[in-house]
Amino acid sequence: MTEPPVPIPSWAGLAWAAIPVVLLAAVLRSRRLGQARPLLVGSARMAGQLLLLGMVLKAAFAVDHPWVVGAAGLVMLSASAQAVGARQSRPSWSLRLEAAAAMTVGAGLAVVVSTRLALGVAPWYDPPVVIPLLGMILGNSVNGVALAAERLESELRSGADLIERRLSLGASARQAALPALRAAVAAGLTPTINGMMVAGIVSIPGMMTGQLLAGAEPTAAFRYQILIYLAISGSVGLAILVLLSLRTRRAFTPDHQLRRPRLPPDGGLQ
Amino acid sequence: MTIPYPAADRISPVTRPLLSPSRLPWPRGLPLRLEGVRLSRGATTILNGVDLDIPADRRLLLLGPSGAGKSTLLRLLNRLDDPDSGRILLGDLPLPSLPVRLLRRAIAVVPQDPLPLPGSIRDNLLAPSEFAGLKPPPDAELALALDEFGLNPSWLDRDASALSGGERRRLAIAVSLQTSPEILALDEPTAALDPASSRRLVEAIDRRVRADALRTIVVTHDRRLAPILGDVAVVLDAGRVVDLGPTLDVLRRADPLAWGSDAPLDGQEPLP
Incomplete structure (x- = not known):
């Protein structure tokens, strides 16, 4: 040091x-x-x-042991899934579980790619690299995944008539839900894309600031920041895709029928 | 007896993708039969054991007060919903045994206040072929489809959401007919239309019935148009079939007050 x-x-x-x-x-x-x-x-x-x-x-x-990294990952992951659930107007256990699965896939791939291919860290679990990286990726994933999930639910609810109209005209569940899925992807991915659009122009990213303050070379700091942005956008996007596919599967029956949300005990509809 | 799916006579076989649902044959000319169909939503029973035979050569009317379960029954026919118990058969084939997307192209259900899909009128008319992966029909054919239902054939590029309520309904029927269905089910097609528009719509449907052997199932409260819209009528009340027979006989027996607010209350004779 x-x-x-x-x-x-x-x-x-x-x-x-x-x-x-x-x-x-x-x-x-x-x-x-x-x-x-x-x-x-x-x-x-x-x-x-x-x-x-x-x-x-x-x-x-x-x-400095792989188990420590694994335990930290598990704790961060469950906290992230909980945070995604807390931001929904109608949270459910299925959503938390599916969000955890989606973020595991997204963050897992991004961390493996960044540490193994981009950085070549040794040992592979090196805690000072893997834990902070995972934390940053999950923090951003929570935001994207929560926005996408909330948007999908609201689109499926408010657009139910149009979705059933498409189904009636012979659309598959995926075809009928495509506009809702597009809106959900846009809602989830826009903050990340916007962040990259203004990176270095409007703002100096927090991680780069921290590195500069800690005395890193600006050239090293910006490379790290690029790595972080790529890891974040890749993992957020992948987590959103996995979650939306799981949620869409849950929203329709295998026979392309839209499941209506459970009604209150007094009935509601005619 | 199976006859190739009717889209075959509109679209050349070469352009049809190999695995498209429209390549599968649809069993035409079979009667529809409902056996003990029940459906509840929450604590509300909507259909409470409906038994009904719908012969293939009859045009059926569904009558009854609001909330009787008529609209829900239509949703069961194209499997937007399935009954909690009981079953619906086409001939001796239970509906779930047929490919559901083919079923929905063959049994077209138009809801009461159909929202147009976002986009132009052309986008709406092309949606069914797009969903099925078929070659889009040419503009000339789309213009004819508009003209058939009294919509201006030069309106293809108009935003469909700008249409009035009555125009939307006519567009929705024209769009649903793009799948060349065997059965067309309409939910109150003439509600809130002026008499002239109602008459035009009914005549357009009638022409299709004669020209394409289209079978129709129509929910209506309109006593005057009922005899033209169907020759057999079924009255639903509180989720059960309470009357059934030739339309004119059923209309004579029916209590006009039981038909909800849309029904004329003066007991006028239906038009022949």
């Missing part, structure tokens, strides 16, 4: 850094604009969670 060219923030330094947020909360409260409490709770949670993450990662890096 070389000595970083900039000082690492001390605890007192972090306290200073909190001043704008505390001021903002005070203003929000005095003007009765709301959000003061969530802002403070969010800030506190963020600090606590990252502190914990730092300690866990330090311990994990020290153990």
Whole structure:
């Protein structure tokens, strides 16, 4: 480890850094604009969670064993599936399970490609590389997968009449659901694509900023950032495709019938 | 007895993809039979044991008050839904034993207020051949299809969502006929149409019935047009068949008040 060219923030330094947020909360409260409490709770949670993450990662890096990476992956994956479920208006266990499966495929492929082919990490499970990479990929996957799943459900509900009209004209389930699937793919993938569109122009990505602050060469930092973007967009897209295919299969019977959502006990429709 | 699927006489065999559903033969001319058909949604029973024989050479009317289960019955015919119990047979073939996409091309069901598919009127008319992987029919044929139902044949490029309610219904029927179905099921085709438009629509359907041996099953509340729309009538009430017979006889027996708000209440004689 070389000595970083900039000082690492001390605890007192972090306290200073909190001043704008505390001021903002005070203003929000005095003007009765709301959000003061969530802002403070969010800030506190963020600090606590990252502190914990730092300690866990330090311990994990020290153990340096494939099982540690596997366990960390499992924990992150189940937290991600839970987060996807929490963002749906009608969460279900099937959705969480299918989201976990979809993100396993997407993130798994992206991590293997980045570590084995792009970086050639040794050993293959090297915790300081694999765990942060997996974390970044899953964090972005949660967003894309949750948006796509929510959009698909709402399109299938609001577009049920048109979907059944297409089925009545001889369409397959996939043909009938294609417009809904296109909308869901767009909803899930747009944030990732937009992020790449403005990368380096409007914003310096967070990971690259962190590397530069930690003293990395800008040329090395941008290569890492490209790797991250490619891994993220590939894994998000793949996870969305897997999830949408699983959800579509669930939305139709094998005989190309649209399953109507279960009605409340009092009936509802005629 | 099986006769090749009717699309064969419109589209040359060479252009039909090998595995397209339209290559399979559809068993024409078989009676439809419903045996003890029941369907519930949640705690509501919609069809409560319907037994019905629909001969192949009759045009059937489905009558009855709103909520009697008429629309649901049509959904069972093209298998958008399946009954909870009981079965529907074509001849002696249960509907689930037929390829479902072929079934839906052969038994065309037009819902009561059909939304046009997004896009132009041409897109709508081409949708059935696109779904089946068939060669799209030429514009001239599409224009004829529009003209047949009183829609301007030069409207192919118009946005279908700009059509009025009555025009949408006529377009939906024209689109459904693009699959050359054997049976056409219509849900209240003349509801909220002015008398002249109703008459034109009914006459267009009637021409098809005569020219293509099209069989029809029509849900209606329209007492005046009923005798032209079907020669046999079935009255459904609360999910059961409560009357059945020649249309004029059924209309005479029926209580006009039981037909919901669309029915004329003055008890006028139906047109011959």
